[in-house]
Amino acid sequence: MSLSYEGASGGRIAALDDVSLSLGPGVIGVMGQTGSGKTTLLEVMAGALPPDAGGMTFDGADALRGDGARRLRAAVGMVSQIPERQFFESTVEREMAFGLIARGMDADAARMRASEALSELGLNLDELAMRSPFSLSGGQQRRVAIASVLALRPKLLLLDEPTAGLDPRSRSACLDAVRMAGRSGATVIVASHDANALAAVADRVVVLERGCVTLDGSARELLGNAPLMREHGLEPACASRAATALRRAGLAVPGAPLTAEELATAIAEGRGLA
Amino acid sequence: MTDERIVEARGVTHAYVPGRPTLSGASLDVRRGEFVAIVGENGSGKTTLARHLNALIPLQAGELTVAGIDAADHGRVWELRRICGMVFQNPENQFVSSVVGEDVAFGPRNFGASEGAARRVALEALASVGLPGFERRDVHELSGGQQQRVALAGVLASEPDVIVLDEATSMIDPRGRDELVAAVRRARVERGATIIWITHDMELAARADRVVVMRAGEVVAEGAPERVLTDRELLSSAGLEPPLVVRTWGELVRRGVASGPAPVTVEGLVSLLCS
Incomplete structure (x- = not known):
C-alpha cells in the first residue's frame, strides 16, 4: 500500500510507501x-483512508470496496492518539452505549x-455515568x-499510543486489556513509542x-536489541538498554532481557550466581 | 540554582465540581533554577496545580505566587504568564495559529517584540527543538510529537523564567524526546530557567533535582530522587511504581546478588555493579 499527501510546498509527501504486511x-x-507513517497505517487499516496504490484484504475479501469494506468497518475498532477527538456524546454512559446499541x-x-469494559480499564461506570467525557482527566x-x-469486541483493534499520559496503574490495566484482546483471537495493532509497554504485550x-x-x-x-533499536532512532526497552550499558562496562549479561525480573536473572547469571 | 523561591504555593484548593476538590490544600516551594519533577496518578491534581501556576484557572482558596506575582491578582495575569510558560499534554489546546512560524512568534509578539525580532526568536526556538524549516507548515499536518515540540518552541520563544511541562513528551519518539529534553536543559543552563515537569516517566523523574509526589490533591512527599523513587511503600500508596532500575536492584537484593541502597538510573546501576 502507498499513500501520499500534498505538502505545503505543493509537492507530494509519501506517508506510506509500498507497505506490505500480513497480520494474524x-x-x-x-x-x-x-511522522514515520504509524497513524496513517492505522487509519488505512481502519478503512478511514483509501491508499493511493496497492490493495488490502480483510478475512480474504477486498477491504477497500463493496461487501469486504463493509465487513471491515463492522469488525474494526480504533482508538486515536487524542481520545477526546472521538467523543461526541454528552455523558460517559451514552458514549459507551452508542456503538453497542448501534450494533x-x-x-x-x-x-x-x-x-x-470500563472495569477492565480500572474505571467505574456508576461513578462516571453522568459525567461529560470532555470533563474527565486526560488519563x-x-x-x-x-x-x-x-466493549465492541472488535476482530481488528487499532490503538494509537494507548498508554500515553497514563499513570502506572492505569497503564498496567490498559496493557492487561490489550493482552487479553490479543489472546481472545483478535488482531490488535498498537502504534507506540513506548518500548516497555510493547515489551509487555x-x-x-x-x-x-x-x-x-x-x-x-x-x-x-527487536525490543531486546538496544543497538539495533538505537540505529533506527528508537528507544529499546529499558531492561535492554541497561543490559547493553552493563555489557559495555564489562559485565556479562546473557540473553535479551525485557523486564526487571529478566534483567536481574541475566545479571545473576553473568556473575555466576544464578 | 539559587535559594530564591520562585514558586510559593500554600494550601491551594480547587474544585471543578462543588464539593469534589481536585486540589486539597497543596503546598509547594520551587527554587529559581531548580528542576522539579511532579509525579502522581491520574486525577491526583498535578495538571490542576500546573494550571494555577499559569493562572489559567482562578484561585479558589490558598495562596500562590510566581516570582512574587500573586496568581489571584487579575491585573498581573499577563505578567505572570510571561514569566511562567506552559506546555500541555495535548498541544492542539494551545495553538493560536495554524501556521507553525506564526504560532511560535505569537508569544514574543504579544509580549511586545517587533515583527522582525519575534520572527527571529521563533526561528531560533524551532531550531532548538529540532524543527528547523518547519515555520511554514500547517500545525494540523504535523504528527502529535511534532506538535508537542512546536508547543515547546512557542514557550521557549517567550523566554519564560519558569517552564511547566505537563506530560510534554508523551507522544514523541525517542529522538524527538531527546531534542525536547536537550532544549529544556539548554534553557535551564543558559538562562537559569526553572523547570517543573509533570511526568509518569520515572526515568525522567530520576534526573530531576527533586521529586514531588501528589496524591488525592495534596503533595504527600518530596525529596531527592534517590530517596523518593526508592521508597516502594510511598510510591505504591500514590499509585506509582519505582523505575525499572530500582525494581531490578530489589530483585538482586532479594536473591542475595546485591546489597545496599538502590540506584535510580542506568548509569547508577552500572557504577554499582561494575565498580
Missing part, C-alpha cells in the same frame, strides 16, 4: 519515529458490557475511549521509517 491474531506493535444490543445488555479520557472500543513488532517497513520480527528480537 495476536498483538503487533508498530514503532517508528514521529443491535439492547440498553441493559449494553450497560452491562460497558460496565465490564480517564484515554481509558474511556479504549473501553468504548473494547506484543508478540511481533514492525518498524516504519518514512512510510516503509524496515524491521519486522519478534518483540524480543
Whole structure:
C-alpha cells in the first residue's frame, strides 16, 4: 500500500510507501519515529483512508470496496492518539452505549458490557455515568475511549499510543486489556513509542521509517536489541538498554532481557550466581 | 540554582465540581533554577496545580505566587504568564495559529517584540527543538510529537523564567524526546530557567533535582530522587511504581546478588555493579 499527501510546498509527501504486511491474531506493535507513517497505517487499516496504490484484504475479501469494506468497518475498532477527538456524546454512559446499541444490543445488555469494559480499564461506570467525557482527566479520557472500543469486541483493534499520559496503574490495566484482546483471537495493532509497554504485550513488532517497513520480527528480537533499536532512532526497552550499558562496562549479561525480573536473572547469571 | 523561591504555593484548593476538590490544600516551594519533577496518578491534581501556576484557572482558596506575582491578582495575569510558560499534554489546546512560524512568534509578539525580532526568536526556538524549516507548515499536518515540540518552541520563544511541562513528551519518539529534553536543559543552563515537569516517566523523574509526589490533591512527599523513587511503600500508596532500575536492584537484593541502597538510573546501576 502507498499513500501520499500534498505538502505545503505543493509537492507530494509519501506517508506510506509500498507497505506490505500480513497480520494474524495476536498483538503487533508498530514503532517508528514521529511522522514515520504509524497513524496513517492505522487509519488505512481502519478503512478511514483509501491508499493511493496497492490493495488490502480483510478475512480474504477486498477491504477497500463493496461487501469486504463493509465487513471491515463492522469488525474494526480504533482508538486515536487524542481520545477526546472521538467523543461526541454528552455523558460517559451514552458514549459507551452508542456503538453497542448501534450494533443491535439492547440498553441493559449494553450497560452491562460497558460496565465490564470500563472495569477492565480500572474505571467505574456508576461513578462516571453522568459525567461529560470532555470533563474527565486526560488519563480517564484515554481509558474511556479504549473501553468504548473494547466493549465492541472488535476482530481488528487499532490503538494509537494507548498508554500515553497514563499513570502506572492505569497503564498496567490498559496493557492487561490489550493482552487479553490479543489472546481472545483478535488482531490488535498498537502504534507506540513506548518500548516497555510493547515489551509487555506484543508478540511481533514492525518498524516504519518514512512510510516503509524496515524491521519486522519478534518483540524480543527487536525490543531486546538496544543497538539495533538505537540505529533506527528508537528507544529499546529499558531492561535492554541497561543490559547493553552493563555489557559495555564489562559485565556479562546473557540473553535479551525485557523486564526487571529478566534483567536481574541475566545479571545473576553473568556473575555466576544464578 | 539559587535559594530564591520562585514558586510559593500554600494550601491551594480547587474544585471543578462543588464539593469534589481536585486540589486539597497543596503546598509547594520551587527554587529559581531548580528542576522539579511532579509525579502522581491520574486525577491526583498535578495538571490542576500546573494550571494555577499559569493562572489559567482562578484561585479558589490558598495562596500562590510566581516570582512574587500573586496568581489571584487579575491585573498581573499577563505578567505572570510571561514569566511562567506552559506546555500541555495535548498541544492542539494551545495553538493560536495554524501556521507553525506564526504560532511560535505569537508569544514574543504579544509580549511586545517587533515583527522582525519575534520572527527571529521563533526561528531560533524551532531550531532548538529540532524543527528547523518547519515555520511554514500547517500545525494540523504535523504528527502529535511534532506538535508537542512546536508547543515547546512557542514557550521557549517567550523566554519564560519558569517552564511547566505537563506530560510534554508523551507522544514523541525517542529522538524527538531527546531534542525536547536537550532544549529544556539548554534553557535551564543558559538562562537559569526553572523547570517543573509533570511526568509518569520515572526515568525522567530520576534526573530531576527533586521529586514531588501528589496524591488525592495534596503533595504527600518530596525529596531527592534517590530517596523518593526508592521508597516502594510511598510510591505504591500514590499509585506509582519505582523505575525499572530500582525494581531490578530489589530483585538482586532479594536473591542475595546485591546489597545496599538502590540506584535510580542506568548509569547508577552500572557504577554499582561494575565498580
